[in-house]
Amino acid sequence: EVLLVESGGGLVRPGGSLRVSCAASGFRFSAYAMSWVRQVPGKGLEWVSGINWDGDTTSYTESMKGRFTISRDNAKNTLYLQMDSLRSDDTAVYYCAKDRDNSDLVSNPDYDYWGQGTQVTVSS
Numbered sequence: 001e002v003l004l005v006e007s008g009g010g011l012v013r014p015g016g017s018l019r020v021s022c023a024a025s026g027f028r029f030s031a032y033a034m035s036w037v038r039q040v041p042g043k044g045l046e047w048v049s050g051i052n053w054d055g056d057t058t059s060y061t062e063s064m065k066g067r068f069t070i071s072r073d074n075a076k077n078t079l080y081l082q083m084d085s086l087r088s089d090d091t092a093v094y095y096c097a098k099d100r101d102n103s104d105l106v107s108n109p110d111y112d113y114w115g116q117g118t119q120v121t122v123s124s
Helices: none
Strands: 003-007 010-012 018-025 034-039 045-051 058-060 068-073 078-083 092-099 111-114 118-122
Touching (some): 003 092, 018 092, 018 118, 034 111, 045 068
Parallel strands (some): 010 118
Antiparallel strands (some): 003 018, 018 078, 034 092, 045 058, 092 111
């Protein structure tokens, strides 16, 4: 059974930092590209960042470049998102997602598994 379990969310002040994690099991984690996607209450899903199978290629939504860092530890089957200089509009549920077929990043990824999400709230 494929499982993606996010953790590390919480309440943080504007300008603060937070690292969320996604523990993967039930598939060969090192063979697939992974992504972080977020959902703001009342809005649709927003793609945040992606990483290829070995971590040497990453991509970010423009507004997150320089603030967020995606990484992965294939030995631990874990995906990370380090979030710095957080703003109130970063408040969302953050989901990790597994690419269905690809090990490298593609322009229109298709995901076959998602985690349950972790809530990140940025507020003073």
